[in-house]
Amino acid sequence: MPNLLDKRLLFVTGKGGVGKSTVAIALGLLAAQRGLRTIVAELASQERVQGLFSETEREQFRELELAPGLFTISIDPQQAMEEYLRVKAGAVGQALSSSRLFQAFAMATPGMRELLSIGKVWELAQLHRRTRGAAPYDLVIVDAPATGHGVGLLRTPRTFADIARVGPIAHQGQTIAETIADQDFTGVIAVATPEEMPINETLTLADELAKDGLPLDLVIVNALYPARFEAAEIAELASALTRTRSALARSALRAALSEHARAGTQREQRDRLSRRVNGRLVELPYVFADHLGLPQLRQLADSLETAL
Numbered sequence: 001m002p003n004l005l006d007k008r009l010l011f012v013t014g015k016g017g018v019g020k021s022t023v024a025i026a027l028g029l030l031a032a033q034r035g036l037r038t039i040v041a042e043l044a045s046q047e048r049v050q051g052l053f054s055e056t057e058r059e060q061f062r063e064l065e066l067a068p069g070l071f072t073i074s075i076d077p078q079q080a081m082e083e084y085l086r087v088k089a090g091a092v093g094q095a096l097s098s099s100r101l102f103q104a105f106a107m108a109t110p111g112m113r114e115l116l117s118i119g120k121v122w123e124l125a126q127l128h129r130r131t132r133g134a135a136p137y138d139l140v141i142v143d144a145p146a147t148g149h150g151v152g153l154l155r156t157p158r159t160f161a162d163i164a165r166v167g168p169i170a171h172q173g174q175t176i177a178e179t180i181a182d183q184d185f186t187g188v189i190a191v192a193t194p195e196e197m198p199i200n201e202t203l204t205l206a207d208e209l210a211k212d213g214l215p216l217d218l219v220i221v222n223a224l225y226p227a228r229f230e231a232a233e234i235a236e237l238a239s240a241l242t243r244t245r246s247a248l249a250r251s252a253l254r255a256a257l258s259e260h261a262r263a264g265t266q267r268e269q270r271d272r273l274s275r276r277v278n279g280r281l282v283e284l285p286y287v288f289a290d291h292l293g294l295p296q297l298r299q300l301a302d303s304l305e306t307a308l
């Protein structure tokens with residue numbers, strides 16, 4: 001596997017709630033540990049990545065340092081447009097960026113929000129940032145919206161380039177589309193929990209990406225339960241359940257048996273995915289904690305370390 005962290009732009013995508021934001025941060029921690037100046041860009045104003053760290057630090061559209069070498073930003077399309085017009089279009093841009101009518105019009109254009117968001121992502125990934133005084137990043141990790149929207153997002157620049165054909169939007173769309181198609185530069189990571197629906201969505205995503213000539217660089221199976229028992233032990237537990245009279249023992253035994261069953265189902269789902277993605281698969285354990293804070297995220301980063 002060519003090293004994923006050698007790329008400059010990584011999209012982390014997957015079904016809602018499977019752990020995209022968690023994985024994006026864990027990857028970011030790993031990259032920062034390896035000395036890469038890294039930013040995790042959260043799209044669609046979810047504000048969750050920043051929320052993971054501190055309530056007070058949460059601030060939109062500012063590059064915030066969460067750990068040494070790891071930054072985060074929450075990308076808001078409206079602010080992305082204002083910034084774009086400010087830095088790019090001179091006096092006309094200044095006028096447009098203060099025109100509410102123009103903004104309302106632009107925001108109502110289908111796909112425009114996605115184009116603006118991905119445009120900002122692209123800007124973050126440039127060695128020469130067009131935002132004045134902004135320092136370059138070695139790696140940009142995009143915490144992309146749930147799958148479906150995820151592929152749409154990657155397609156947006158190409159779509160705009162094709163529709164507009166000429167002019168600044170076509171040019172910008174073309175440039176971003178070329179960046180996305182460049183496999184040395186851009187990578188796509190899918191996150192799935194080991195359950196039927198998320199795995200189905202991941203397989204669909206892989207097919208959709210393939211249609212656009214994009215590979216799925218890595219699949220992360222997140223929140224895998226530990227397999228604690230051998231078959232012989234399970235037989236013993238099951239037999240103990242029929243023998244014991246203690247209510248407490250019975251509920252403990254039932255819990256152990258049902259967790260074992262769940263771990264088994266999860267592995268069947270993981271294997272179904274693994275067969276289709278030819279081993280480009282990394283597992284992350286389920287972390288038993290009330291809240292995933294920095295120590296837990298570092299633990300997940302360590303699990304990724306061995307795999308990447």
Ligand SMILES: Nc1ncnc2c1ncn2[C@@H]1O[C@H](COP(=O)(O)OP(=O)(O)OP(=O)(O)O)[C@@H](O)[C@H]1O
Pocket residue numbers: 014015016017018019020021022023046048146222223224284285286287288291292
């Ligand atoms: N490996 C794990 N072990 C335990 N809990 C996890 C793990 N990964 C994620 N979680 C928890 O699952 C929940 C969803 O995770 P997260 O917010 O990262 O998902 P998401 O895919 O970004 O969701 P959304 O689609 O809403 O943006 C969170 O509460 C997170 O702490």
Ligand SMILES: [Mg+2]
Pocket residue numbers: 020021022046048143
């Ligand atoms: Mg999220």
